[in-house]
Amino acid sequence: MQRIKPFDHLILILGALFLCMPVVMAFASSTHTAIDIHSNGLYVMPGSNGAETYTKVLTKRGGFTGEVTGLTMLMNSMILGVGFAVGKIVLSMMAAYALVYFRFRFATPIFWVIFTTLLLPLEVRIMPSYQVMSELKLLNTYQGLIVPLLASATGTFFFRQFFKSVPDELLEAARIDGAGPVKFFIDILVPLSRTMMAAIFIIMFIYGWNQYLWPMLMTTDESFFTLMRGIKTILQVWVGSQIPDYNEAFALAVLAMVPPLVVVLVFQRMFIKGLTESDK
Incomplete structure (x- = not known):
């Protein structure tokens, strides 16, 4: 029987408490008034x-405009997160499928060209991306928020490595049964990729959900503001003796944590399996 090591468990518990404390303080502070927070600082115990x-x-x-609400910003962030994650999965799977299963010249150089986009995050190409979206008249649209974020090789790399691990016997059996490229992709590769899709969905959803700089640049219409921008807007209200609504900012911050947490909890098993599974 393995011995229980109290000291090791104590270290883990203290580490977990240390990581959870900012969240606890944010939630507790959100239940107090802005004046209390401004006067007394952050709270650990909830208020009324x-x-x-x-x-x-x-x-x-x-x-x-007097029209935007927290629900509106929450919905915009959800559309951005889900749209980016789903679009990323679809494009990445199609690109990886073409690179692995279609024999054409320069397939490897094309993959490495795609892979180099990892060295060019959106912040590096933000002005050219903005100009393209402006010329396409996609400012203040969900398409303009989502499409430029899709240009990255992260998902393509993961799905390419996954498809290369699929046994060739499956492809040969599909050919014998008369399955074409589309049927093989939809009926065989997509079901096999569910755990990988879940892992990529979690990573991309959180990345899209936490976007701040790109939505701030792309949206001047408040109906397209995201939750992250709403938090920043609340804290930028210093006018004379006016006190920012700290409690509302903390409340929005807590609400902003909920959807990513739910997504991680729902897809947790598939996420771990998708990143660690080697035998398909």
Whole structure:
């Protein structure tokens, strides 16, 4: 029987508490008033203003137009996160399928050209991307928010390595049964890739959900503001003696943590299996 090591467990518990403490303080502070937070600092224990604060940030209309709500920003962030993750999976799977299963010249150099896009994140090419979206009249649209983020080789690399590990016997059996390229892709490769798709979905959803710089550049219409931009907007209200709504900013920050947490919990097993599984 393996001996329990109390000291090791104590270290793990303290580490977990250390990581969870900022979240606990953010939630506890969100249940107090902005004046209390401004006067006394952050709180560890919840207050009595929680229901009012969360109801206000979700339903109260505000902004320059007086029309945007927290639910609107939450929905925009959800559309950005899901749209980016799904688009990334579709494009990456199709690109990887072509590179692995279609024999054409310069396939390897083309892959390495795609792979070099990892060295050019959106922040590096943000002005050319903005100019292209402007010329295509995609500013203040969901397409303009999502499409430029798709130009990266992360998913293509993972799916290419996965497809190369699929036994060739499956392809030969599909050919004998009369399956064409499309049927082989949809009926065989897609079901086999479910765990990998879940892993990529989690990574890309969180990446898209946390985007701040690109949505800030692309959107001037408040109806397209994301949750991340809403948090920053709340903290930029220093006018004379006005106090920023710290509690509302903390409430939005807590709400911003919920969807990624739910996605990770739902796809946790498939996420781990997709990243660690080697035998297909």
